[in-house]
Amino acid sequence: MPRARKGAARTQARRRVLRQARGYYGTKSRHKQQAKVALMRAGRNAWTHRRLRRRDMRSLWIARLTAACRMRDYRYSLFVGGLQRAGVLLNRKMLSELAIQDPTTFDVLVNMAKKHLAAKARAA
Numbered sequence: 821m822p823r824a825r826k827g828a829a830r831t832q833a834r835r836r837v838l839r840q841a842r843g844y845y846g847t848k849s850r851h852k853q854q855a856k857v858a859l860m861r862a863g864r865n866a867w868t869h870r871r872l873r874r875r876d877m878r879s880l881w882i883a884r885l886t887a888a889c890r891m892r893d894y895r896y897s898l899f900v901g902g903l904q905r906a907g908v909l910l911n912r913k914m915l916s917e918l919a920i921q922d923p924t925t926f927d928v929l930v931n932m933a934k935k936h937l938a939a940k941a942r943a944a
Contacts, residue, residue: 881916888919892930902933905940 834852841848841855848858886896903910908929910918919926 878912881912884916884919885912888916888923888926889930892927894930894934898937899930899933902935902937903929905936906932908932 837852837855837859838849840859843849844855844858847854849855882896885899889896889899903915910929915926915929918929
């Protein structure tokens, strides 16, 4: 009787790869080697785009804050600088949520930024 060489382990590995590649187009979902290559590429793209998503979200928050500041006849850069001088420790995500969900609180923050920048200008 011939010796078994990786029989069950090889089958399990093949099934695992093909199960992960289910839904891929053509040979990428049917052949183990093509599926492995496709899975490696998919994993690399997922890793890259998780980081790009963070970059895109920060850009979105800044665009929202810029629009909210312009509605109040103020500039985003002055707003952020004024908040830093005021010691407000809210990040851009929270500030953009405030601008959308609670405009009155955002107005208070804009006025606070204006006040602290005016105090800086008087001191200089």
